[in-house]
Structures are given as structure tokens and as C-alpha cells.
Amino acid sequence: MKSLLFSAAVASCALAGCSMEPTYQRPAMPVPNTYPSGAGTTSASAAAPIDAAEMDWHAFFKDPVLQRLIEIALTNNRDLRVAAAKMAEARADYGETRASLFPEIDLQGYAGRQRLPAMTQEPSAGLLGPIENNRNSATTFNTYQVQAGMTSYELDFFGHERAIAHESGKLAQASEADYEAARIALIGEVANAYLSLNADRALLQLAQETETDQNGHANVMQKAYRDGGASEFDMRRSQTQVDAAQVDVQDMQIRIAKDMDALAVLIGQPVLPDYATPRPWQAPLLTDVPAGLPSSLLDRRPDIVAAEDRLRAANADIGRARAAFFPNIALTAVLGTLSGGLSNLFRASSAAWSTGVSGSVPLLDWGKNENELSASKARDSGAVAAYEGTIQEAFREVADDLAVRDHIVPELQAQQELVDQSQHVYTISQERFKDGMDDYLATQDAQRSLYTAQEKLVSLQLDQAVNQVNLYKALGGGWREVQAPNGRGTAAGAMSQRQSVSAVR
Template identity: 85%
Template sequence: MKPLLFSAAFAGCVLAGCSMEPTYQRPALPVPNSYPSSTGTSATPVLGAAPIDAAETDWHAFFRDPVLQSLINIALNNNRDLRVAAAKMAEARADYGETRANLFPEIDLQGYGGRQRLPAMSQQPAAGLLGPIQNNRNTATTFNTFQVQAGLTSYELDFFGHQRSITHESGKLAEATAADYQSARIALIGEVANAYLSLNADRALLQLAQQTDSAQQYHANVMHKAYNDGGVSEFDMRRSQTQVDAAEVDVQDMQIRIAKDMDALAVLIGEPVPSSYDTPHTWQAPLLTDVPAGLPSSLLDRRPDIVAAEDRLRAANADIGRARAAFFPNIALTAVLGTLSGGLSNLFRAGSSAWSTGLSGSVPLLDWGKNESELGASKARYGGAVAAYEGTVQEAFREVADDLAVRDHIEPELQAQQELVDESQRVYAISQVRFKEGMDDYLATQDAQRSLYAAQEKLVSLQLDQAVNQVNLYKALGGGWREMPAPTAGNNAARATAQRQSATVSQ
């Protein structure tokens, strides 16, 4: 037993050997320190402002509509794409567990029992690692062999960090898939919200189209009666009917769009949309809390897709350590302890114990450039991972900057459009009065009706754009944002302590 314990202790000691991995350094973010301002110039970060934590917060705090919350809950439970992402995350974690197990000796218990016949003048080892050499010089021999052995075989002593680099790489890839799952989850929440908003906007447009259709039908009836009485020409009567036809086309088009919206939403939530669902009266109300001013671009550090890209970069860095370790000797340990006997009844009696231990090693002498090529490929993969990480950061920065630009300009556009709708309603009301009093022909009333309908359509479209912009900011900022308490002497000290502890853990 002592040799086995000694071997296991020795194996544990070498686990703390050297590593061939390069020291990881995060690439500098290839983006400005702040997002562009609404004037198109670079905004100066607000010094001394309350820090922002971009970690994903409870999405219920941002999506306040109870119907939308219900739909998001259903989607998080049923969506098939999210299930695929969860399965990949579980698979990656299992792979990491399997790889990590290779850092420790695997001890097996084996048993063997057999009967052999050796001819005269032969020499042959008995079965099993502990079996002795059998010599038969004069006559054939028949014998039994029984053995029980426990130990480890060919355990790699990781002097140069080969297995540790592989394990580190696998762990970072597992973390990347976890971040991928988080990205998929945030994207799904945003897609459900956008589909919900589009459905509500199309239902609002359907109501407008139906109201316009009713108004046009009323005026067409008036014109038809006037034509029968000889008060208007056939041209005017026919023209009024074309407005009815156009309005009916819009009604049917909106119904088609609503049907498609319902189908898209059903796919996202993984089941038919509940029949009790109805359009809320204030569907265009803000869904999210407002984004604080002076938003720093460092928020992108917490976006799941950027976290995943950096995890893959760290994995590529660990892979370089694996490739470098291939240039150094590979040393393996074998240690077995057990019992051996020619009879089953004597297998566990005194004197039947046996043990074996040994070291084996190999070092590459002539591999025709194989290891050198593998190292070059590993470094090239690291360079690609750096470029992928920087590209992910740049794309994330662009998404946030675009959404902030929309937020800065859509509010005044909405106000102007609302004023246009109000003025169009007044013009339409006046035109109806003037038509009834005979001051204008019906063409002026039709023009006023068309202008009002177009202005109302545009207003609904802008309201949808504003709400979708808030959802897109939720996704672009990695699942939301929340303001932290302003820094004080007390929490500054606590933050410094937490940073030191984090640095100690990482080392």
C-alpha cells in the first residue's frame, strides 16, 4: 500500500508544475470612451457620476405590461431555440467536467481469473500486469492464475501544463456557451417584445383603417345620393367610391399583417397565442425605464456576446500553452497494488500481495515540423479570436450608439407628428362643415380625410419605432441597466477590498 500512496502523493505534488500559457492581456477596446452625442460630436464622460452596473436585471422591471410579461414567461419556458442553447451549454459544462477529471489520477480495480497450459521448453508471462514469467523446460504445465489489483496506469505527470492548458481551454469554452445562452435569452425577450409591439401597432392601424373605411363609405353614400338627385357629376361620385375601395384594401392588408404577427409570436412563445389576449389601450406607452445620461461605453464589458467572445479568446490563449507543452517530455506514472495466487482460496492470504510501479517518458526528436506547425496554427487561431473579439465590441458599440441616436431624435419627431395629426383633424372638421354649407366641393373633404389618415398612420409608426427603440436598447446594453448608489468613502473602500479579493482569486 505504501508505494501506491507515495505515487499518489507524488502525482499531487506535480499538479502545481509550470504552465506554457502566455500571460493573458485583454485587448484594448477599439471604441471611444463615450457614445456620440446628439450633435454628432464625441460626448465627454460625466466625471463623478453614479456608476452604472450593466448586469442583467429582472426584466419585469423594464417590461411592465402584464400581457407582455405573460408572453415572455411562456417563451422562456417553451422556445425551441432557447432550449437548443441550453442543451449546448449543458454539453459544454459536461465536456469541461470530463476534461478536468484528467488532471487527477484514475484508480481502477481489476480482477482476473484464468487457467493456462504451456508446452514444454516455453517461456510466457501470465495474464495480467502482476503476472510472473512462467518457464517450462521439460514438460508441459497447466496452472491457474487469480489476481486482484488496484492502481493507476499511464497517468500523465503534468510538469509542463499540457493537461492544465486543455482544461483551462475547455473551461473557458464552457463559460462562452453559458454567455451564448444568456445572449439567446436576452434576444428572445427582445424578439417577443418587438413582436408584441408590432402586433399591437398593426391592430391600432386596423382600427384606423376601419374608421377611415366607415367615414369614406358614409361620404360615398352621400355622393351617390347627390348624383341621383343631379347635384354632383358622375366623376365626383365615382371618385368618392375609389376612396372606399382604397380604404377596404387597407383593412384587408392590416388583417393579413395581424395574422402574420400572430403566427410569428406563436413561434416565439412556442404555443398558440392565448385567445384572451387583446390590444391594450395604451400599447405605445414606454416599456422601459429611461437610459441615464452620460452612459459610458464600458457597459459593453458586460454584454453576453462580448463576454463570450473574450472567453473564446482566453480559450485560444490556453490552447497556445497546450501547443507549447508538446515540445517538452511527456512523463507518465504507473502504480499497481494487488494480490496474486495460483489458487482462488489463497488469493487474499498472507504472502500473496504484489505491487508494481514505474515511470515512462517520451520526448519528440524528429516530428518533421508537426509540433511547430501546430503551434503556428494555435497562434493563428488566437489572432483570429482577437479580431473576433474586437469586431464584436465594435458591433456592440455601433448598436448602442445607433439606438441612442434614435432615442435622441425620435421624441421631437413624435411631438411634431402629433401636432400634424391635431392640425389635420381640425382641417378635416372644417372641411366637413364647409362641404355641408356648400362652400367647398367634396374634393377638399376627401383631401383632408386622406391627409388625416396618413398623419395618423405615421404617428402610430413613430410610436412603434419609439417603443422598439427602447427594447433594442435593452438588448444592446446586455439585458438592461441600473444605477448604483453614488460613491462614498465607505463604499469606495468596500469596492477596493472587493477588487483585491477578485484579483487574489484570479491569481
């Protein structure tokens, strides 16, 4: 009973040992509380409260075809599988490291037959084996042994093993955030690839319509040339417009083929025709990004979460390096039976045990531990800089995307007005040509200007849609409207909740 109490006391001391880890202090965010003026944000006092609830990506990407493509990608994408495998590996590494906090108990068995010549000393047969002098004659004997116990279990008085486990746990959490970042990035890449595919199909349709119109114009000019009503210069110039339109058609078809190939890689399988059917380009495919987003939403970005977890791991590593300066104390305990005959192996008289405590303390390591501690502190400083740099880069991405959002709307309005006016000019030029008031070159110029304006409009619409997707990614995977007490909706954000290593929290 006394031995049991003593063992329990030793275990309690080990578990309650001191920690050499520095007290973790989260660095202040090295960015303003609000985005630059003109980036679509409000002041800090007017910023919306943050809601921790997740905005599911289904609510943001409304197109059912796009939703299906994202679902396939989340299942089949190989890069995401790699990220998932790394996350599982990090979790397993943490489990392995954490197991070192507890004593490992092994069960061993041994059975052997041995002959020793005269005037020799019998060596030990295992940890519990006898040592005898055999002076007169050779002897042959059997040895049977069963033992269970622990060997070299470190009593973690100074937190060395706990610091290693803590570091491994934080790295496992960082791998989970890395997986979440890869998942959000994949969703955005699939959306952008799908939007590019639809935009290129709209441009292809526009190029084909232009080719048809230019063919009609060229036929008119060829007939007029044969009848003597047009010069060869005018006839051949009209044909160049046909050739240019054909080049645009082929170029769009190449781009569409590349879009399909890129989408196939992202979803991990060929794109089925039903999934690749273009939707009306003007349809509202995405949820609009609300105004007044505070910079504190950056806390929810997975890459920032991962950077802080790695910072915490570096902080724990300092504790491991500090603990190396203190004594290492290990406990050995074995209980078993030992007998020369198998039939006597499990009798009470065959019981044997062994226990011991060993310790070591560094005396002269030629600066090894000191340099290791300096290296650990340097890694911690680097982790702080990496964490702050990740925040600054995230802030820049969101600020850039918000600036694009604010300025692309009036640009789109102006471009739409340009398309409408160009359409009117083209219609009027056709009427004037029919009435003989203008030559056909004016009509061709008007048609070419209309085509260029329509192309630019589709490109700007694509830029606006991609900008919304980029904001979705930059803000960590979404946001949602929260009802304030006055009944008005306020903007709030959240990234997808990550799975946690609860034992490390």
C-alpha cells in the same frame, strides 16, 4: 512510509509544475469612452458610475401581458433550449477535461483456466501474471487475479493538461455568456413581436374606421349622383377610396395573423386570446432609457464577455502547444493479488505489485509541433480581432439606437402636430361641404391626409418603443438609477448576472 513520501513529493511537483501559457493581457477597447455627440451621452468625466446590480426585465417591461408572454418564452422557446443544451454540454466537457488532471484508478478482476502443450512458454496472464517454462508435458492450470491501480498518469510538469483544462473552462464560460445573450435576445424579440402586434391592431382599427367613413362618403355621393347633384366622376372617385380602405383592412389582418404566428414560435405555444388582447397603444409599456450612458457598459454585454472568454481560451491553447515541445512523463502503479487457486487469492502471500515511470520527448516530428504552435498563435490573433470587432459592433449598435432615440422624440412631436392640424382641416372641410362652400373632393382629400398622418404616427410610436427595446438588448440587458452622494439619480447599467464556472476563475 518512504514510498508514500516519495509519491506525495512527486504529486506536489506535478501540481506545482510550470505553465507555458502567456500572461493574459486584455486588449484595450477599440472604441471611444463616450458615444458620438448627439447620441444622448455625457462626457467621460460626467459619466455615471457603473453599478453591478442587475435590472430585472420585469422592471423594464411593465405591461403584465407582455411579462407573461416573456415568462412563457423563457420556458418554452426551442432556440433557448438549444442554447441551454450547448451550455450544459460545454460544462460537462470541462468537467471531463478537468478530471484528466487527477490519476484514474481502476479495479480489475480476472479468472481463467488454461492448457499449454509441452515444450512451450506460458505467456503473461495480465500485468502481474507469471511466466514459466513448460518443457516435459502439457499442463492445465487456473489463474485468479485482482488488481487496482493507475495506468499512464501523466505528471503534468509543463502544464500541458492544465492548459487544456483551462481552455475548456473558458470555453464553458463562453457558452454561459452565449446562453445569456440568447436569453436577452429572446426577451427583446418577444417584446418587439408584441409591440408590432399591438401597433398593427391599432392600424387595423384605424383602417376600419376609415373604411366606415369612406363608405358613408360614397353613399352620399351615390345619392347625389342619382339626384343629379354630382358627376359620375365624383361618384366613382369616392368609391375608389372605399376600395383602398378595404385593401388596407385586409392587409392589416394579414399582418396581424403573421404577428400572431411569429409570437407563437417565440413563446413555443399558441398565443392564447387573453395574452393577445391589445393594450392601449399610448400606455407606457416600457421604462425610458436614461441619458448619459457611458460606453463602458459594453463590458457587460454577454456577446463581449463570450468573446473575451474565447480569447482567454485561445491564450491557454498557446500554453498547450508550447508544452508539446517538452518531455512527457507518465506514471504506472498497480497493486493486487495473483493466485492459481481461488481460495488463496486474498492471502498475504498472493500479494503482487508493479510500478514504473515512462517518458518520451519529441526528437524529429518534421515541424508538427512548430506548426501547431504557429496555428495556436494565429487562432489567438483571430480571437483578439473577433473580440475587438464584437466591441466595435456593440458600440455601433448602441450609438445608432441612442441617435434614433434623440431624434425620434422631436419627429414624434412634429407628427402629432401634423395629426392635430389634419384633424382640424378635416373637420373644417366637412363643415364647408355641408354649407355648400366646397365640393366633396376637398373633404375626401382632407380625410385621406388625416388617415396617412395617423398611420405615420402609429408607425413612429412603434419605432420609438422598438428603439427602447433595442437599447435594452444593446446595453446587455438593462441598467438602473443609482443614488449619488448628492441624492441625484445617475444612470448605470448591468446585464443579467451569468452563472460561473467557479473552479476556473
